[in-house]
Amino acid sequence: MKPISRVMIALAALSLLVLLFVPIWRIDLAAPQYPEGLFIQIYADHFAGDVEKINGLNHYIGMGTIHDEMFPEFEYLPKVLIGLAVFGVLAAVWGKRQGLFAGLITLTVFGLWALYDMYKWGYSYGHDLDPRAAIKVEGQAYQPPLIGHKKLLNFDAWSTPDTGGWILFGVLALLAGVYFLELRRKRPAKPITA
Amino acid sequence: MKRPLIVTGTSLGVIAGAFLLMNSLPGCRPSGTTKSVVTGDAASKVYVAPGKYDEFYNFVSGGFSGQMAVYGIPSGRLLREIPVFSVDPESGYGYSEETKGMLTTSHGFIPWDDSHHSELSQTDGVPDGKWCFINGNNTPRIALIDLGTFRTGSIIEIPNSAGNHSSPFITGNSEYVVAGTRFSVPMGDDAARDVPIKTYKENFKGNVSFIHPEPETGKMSIAFQIVTPGVNFDLSHAGKGPSEGWFFFSCYNTEQAYSLLEVNASQRDKDFIMAVNWKLAEQLAKEGKGKRVPGKHHSNWWNHKTHSTETTVYDDVLQLDPKDHPGLLYFMPCPKSPHGCDVDPTGKYIVGSGKLAALIPVFSFEKMQKAIAANDLEGDFAGIPVLKYESVIHGEVKKPGLGPLHTEFDDNGNAYTSFFVSSEIVKWNVEKLEVLDRVPTYYSIGHLSVPGGDSKKPWGKYVIAYNKITKDRYLPTGPELTQSAQLYSIDGDKMELLLDFPTTGEPHYAQSIPAELVKPREVKFFKIEENEHPFVAKGEKETKIERRGKEVHVWMTTIRSHFAPDNIEGVKLGDEVYFHVTNLEQDWDVPHGFAIKGAANAELLLMPGETQTLKWVPTRVGVTPMYCTDFCSALHQEMQGYVRVSPANSTVPLTALTVSVDAEL
Numbered sequence: 001m002k003p004i005s006r007v008m009i010a011l012a013a014l015s016l017l018v019l020l021f022v023p024i025w026r027i028d029l030a031a032p033q034y035p036e037g038l039f040i041q042i043y044a045d046h047f048a049g050d051v052e053k054i055n056g057l058n059h060y061i062g063m064g065t066i067h068d069e070m071f072p073e074f075e076y077l078p079k080v081l082i083g084l085a086v087f088g089v090l091a092a093v094w095g096k097r098q099g100l101f102a103g104l105i106t107l108t109v110f111g112l113w114a115l116y117d118m119y120k121w122g123y124s125y126g127h128d129l130d131p132r133a134a135i136k137v138e139g140q141a142y143q144p145p146l147i148g149h150k151k152l153l154n155f156d157a158w159s160t161p162d163t164g165g166w167i168l169f170g171v172l173a174l175l176a177g178v179y180f181l182e183l184r185r186k187r188p189a190k191p192i193t194a
Numbered sequence: 195m196k197r198p199l200i201v202t203g204t205s206l207g208v209i210a211g212a213f214l215l216m217n218s219l220p221g222c223r224p225s226g227t228t229k230s231v232v233t234g235d236a237a238s239k240v241y242v243a244p245g246k247y248d249e250f251y252n253f254v255s256g257g258f259s260g261q262m263a264v265y266g267i268p269s270g271r272l273l274r275e276i277p278v279f280s281v282d283p284e285s286g287y288g289y290s291e292e293t294k295g296m297l298t299t300s301h302g303f304i305p306w307d308d309s310h311h312s313e314l315s316q317t318d319g320v321p322d323g324k325w326c327f328i329n330g331n332n333t334p335r336i337a338l339i340d341l342g343t344f345r346t347g348s349i350i351e352i353p354n355s356a357g358n359h360s361s362p363f364i365t366g367n368s369e370y371v372v373a374g375t376r377f378s379v380p381m382g383d384d385a386a387r388d389v390p391i392k393t394y395k396e397n398f399k400g401n402v403s404f405i406h407p408e409p410e411t412g413k414m415s416i417a418f419q420i421v422t423p424g425v426n427f428d429l430s431h432a433g434k435g436p437s438e439g440w441f442f443f444s445c446y447n448t449e450q451a452y453s454l455l456e457v458n459a460s461q462r463d464k465d466f467i468m469a470v471n472w473k474l475a476e477q478l479a480k481e482g483k484g485k486r487v488p489g490k491h492h493s494n495w496w497n498h499k500t501h502s503t504e505t506t507v508y509d510d511v512l513q514l515d516p517k518d519h520p521g522l523l524y525f526m527p528c529p530k531s532p533h534g535c536d537v538d539p540t541g542k543y544i545v546g547s548g549k550l551a552a553l554i555p556v557f558s559f560e561k562m563q564k565a566i567a568a569n570d571l572e573g574d575f576a577g578i579p580v581l582k583y584e585s586v587i588h589g590e591v592k593k594p595g596l597g598p599l600h601t602e603f604d605d606n607g608n609a610y611t612s613f614f615v616s617s618e619i620v621k622w623n624v625e626k627l628e629v630l631d632r633v634p635t636y637y638s639i640g641h642l643s644v645p646g647g648d649s650k651k652p653w654g655k656y657v658i659a660y661n662k663i664t665k666d667r668y669l670p671t672g673p674e675l676t677q678s679a680q681l682y683s684i685d686g687d688k689m690e691l692l693l694d695f696p697t698t699g700e701p702h703y704a705q706s707i708p709a710e711l712v713k714p715r716e717v718k719f720f721k722i723e724e725n726e727h728p729f730v731a732k733g734e735k736e737t738k739i740e741r742r743g744k745e746v747h748v749w750m751t752t753i754r755s756h757f758a759p760d761n762i763e764g765v766k767l768g769d770e771v772y773f774h775v776t777n778l779e780q781d782w783d784v785p786h787g788f789a790i791k792g793a794a795n796a797e798l799l800l801m802p803g804e805t806q807t808l809k810w811v812p813t814r815v816g817v818t819p820m821y822c823t824d825f826c827s828a829l830h831q832e833m834q835g836y837v838r839v840s841p842a843n844s845t846v847p848l849t850a851l852t853v854s855v856d857a858e859l
Contacts, residue, residue, distance in 0.1 A: 134828075
């Protein structure tokens with residue numbers, strides 16, 4: 001691969017380390033009684049935002065509470081991110097397209113797994129309701145949207161990538177771009193053997 | 195308000211009534227009425243659309259309610275009534291164990307007062323939105339309202355004062371808030387105070403106190419008190435700019451009458467404005483020149499961390515006697531029982547408003563300084579030098595109206611003076627002493643107020659009239675009618691009536707400040723981790739119950755929507771139960787109430803993160819309900835509990851529980 005490609009791969013890999021410090025995803029909530037809005041931010045290793053207020057509200061409808069300790073992901077996610085960054089840097093050093101390909105696949109799988117993991121949690125968060133809840137609405141589940149907007153009783157909920165999420169998408173796009181350009185480069189002619 | 199004026203006002207009313215009666219004969223009816231004189235598009239100037247904010251906060255004294263009310267201007271909407279000197283059962287102020295201390299004085303617990311004048315704290319002579327002070331006239335006190343919480347932050351009692359009317363006016367950097375006594379009284383030990391009333395001239399003394407609020411905490415203490423001859427002090431204002439370092443007090447009853455003052459104190463053509471060199475007084479006090487004299491008083495301070503009152507009791511006070519310190523006090527003759535004593539924004543002029551006079555005298559600070567330097571005196575009053583009227587006067591506003599009371603200023607060199615007897619506001623130019631405009635008020639205006647109108651930087655958009663009589667202005671409500679204020683625009687050449695709005699209690703005086711100077715200070719809730727109340731429960735796990743002899747203490751919490759504990763047993767007749775209730779919520783606008791049947795004191799209203807204590811003495815055996823009085827959530831009506839009370843000799847063990855459905859399964 002061209003040196004510029006290798007530098008790009010290394011930079012992309014290192015920028016994954018930023019995800020250790022910035023929020024990756026956010027969920028915004030708004031209701032008539034909350035004109036100022038409520039939000040949760042998901043970091044690699046903890047939640048931030050109005051978690052306590054949301055926990056307080058959710059008990060009316062029997063939703064579980066959210067606490068950092070409930071998520072083993074917060075234990076290993078930082079390690080996975082460091083691993084991915086190291087993998088990317090090694091691929092850049094190695095300089096072979098196969099390395100880049102492997103990195104791209106791994107990162108895509110990681111992203112898909114993260115979305116699936118969030119969906120899975122959101123499903124149980126929104127469906128596993130306390131049967132003794134004070135307010136029960138027939139057929140109503142409170143699963144937050146995976147991405148985009150959803151109406152949940154009196155609340156409007158929006159789920160969107162935060163800084164870290166956008167960086168992750170950026171890294172994926174950059175690696176895919178580099179891979180695409182490398183593919184388009186003329187392949188070295190293979191000796192034709194008769 | 196002074197009695198003669200009430201009498202005058204009433205007599206005028208009676209004459210006017212008789213006049214109207216005579217004229218109601220056919221053919222003699224007066225033409226037209228002045229009931230509504232609103233012109234142009236007044237409505238759009240005071241309309242604040244739903245969800246929009248007012249431009250100014252207006253802090254209005256509650257008069258005989260003892261409280262302070264907060265209105266939005268220009269809409270005139272009541273935003274809040276702040277409990278200050280009077281108990282407030284809806285919040286538990288003055289009833290909870292923690293707040294009782296705020297209302298204690300050397301006379302014991304005083305659950306009421308008569309609040310007169312509000313004054314905003316200042317930085318560089320301009321209101322800064324940090325605090326608002328208000329005086330208690332009856333049992334002499336000054337309160338400081340914290341504009342972060344809109345709660346009473348501290349209250350100090352003024353010793354040797356008998357009616358704190360000339361108060362709580364402030365110096366340009368909030369160094370001192372003053373308190374001038376309305377009544378002069380004998381001071382000293384018991385023997386010195388137990389004298390015949392007719393010995394007024396020999397034994398009765400006045401005084402003015404300078405109170406220092408600590409900038410960080412708002413704790414108040416009396417820096418020094420200046421003894422004066424026996425007179426009545428009415429109002430006051432600090433100098434500013436060139437007159438910075440001086441304070442001016444209006445005094446009446448220089449006749450030194452002690453009976454039937456409405457006649458006996460209205461004899462002299464001129465009373466005084468007293469000029470105090472407070473910088474000199476401050477220096478003398480620092481040099482230890484004063485004398486500590488008896489003067490027991492309480493200083494009560496609200497601790498936001500422990501959610502409790504801290505009281506300091508002082509036995510004496512530092513007093514300065516002007517006879518020992520020449521240059522400390524001067525009298526300037528001022529026509530006919532002056533009420534208002536107001537310094538213009540430049541600090542060059544002092545306006546006296548002699549409430550029985552038919553002119554407005556304007557004094558020049560520069561001329562006053564020259565007269566002092568030249569020793570240009572017309573004599574002395576009880577040993578205090580009296581400067582010559584002609585030497586200190588800048589000029590008089592001729593024939594402005596009848597009964598000038600109080601003056602404030604705009605930012606264009608104009609003054610606005612209220613006239614009680616002729617019921618009007620008169621606008622005049624301070625330099626030229628020319629009357630520019632006049633508008634009627636409905637009816638009998640007392641004080642008036644321009645936002646920042648007693649400071650270096652008035653926001654001269656409105657003047658608000660605080661009236662003493664409303665008569666036919668509102669729907670009638672029996673013998674007792676609402677009090678009222680009237681809003682006028684002053685940003686044009688002509689004053690224009692925009693709005694009448696009813697007020698609580700009697701609105702003696704008020705001050706306004708742009709909302710953006712106050713809004714950023716607002717506290718939304720108290721942080722539970724900073725709560726240092728000795729009986730706080732910072733979570734349901736910390737709730738408990740404990741017997742200490744006849745006292746039962748309950749560490750209780752509230753959160754939407756239950757109490758923990760909510761089932762209490764083992765209380766016996768003869769016990770005193772102390773509910774220490776902590777509101778665990780940590781979000782804006784989620785208060786909880788706490789009420790128990792048969793409570794002889796009050797309920798509690800707890801802001802998020804706050805702890806307060808209600809004492810309850812059960813009077814009968816049985817199960818007593820308790821519940822939340824603030825609609826806190828969809829399950830508010832479920833927020834309740836029970837206390838079982840057993841006979842005095844019962845052996846029921848003391849328990850406190852919250853029983854979950856799980857336990858029953």
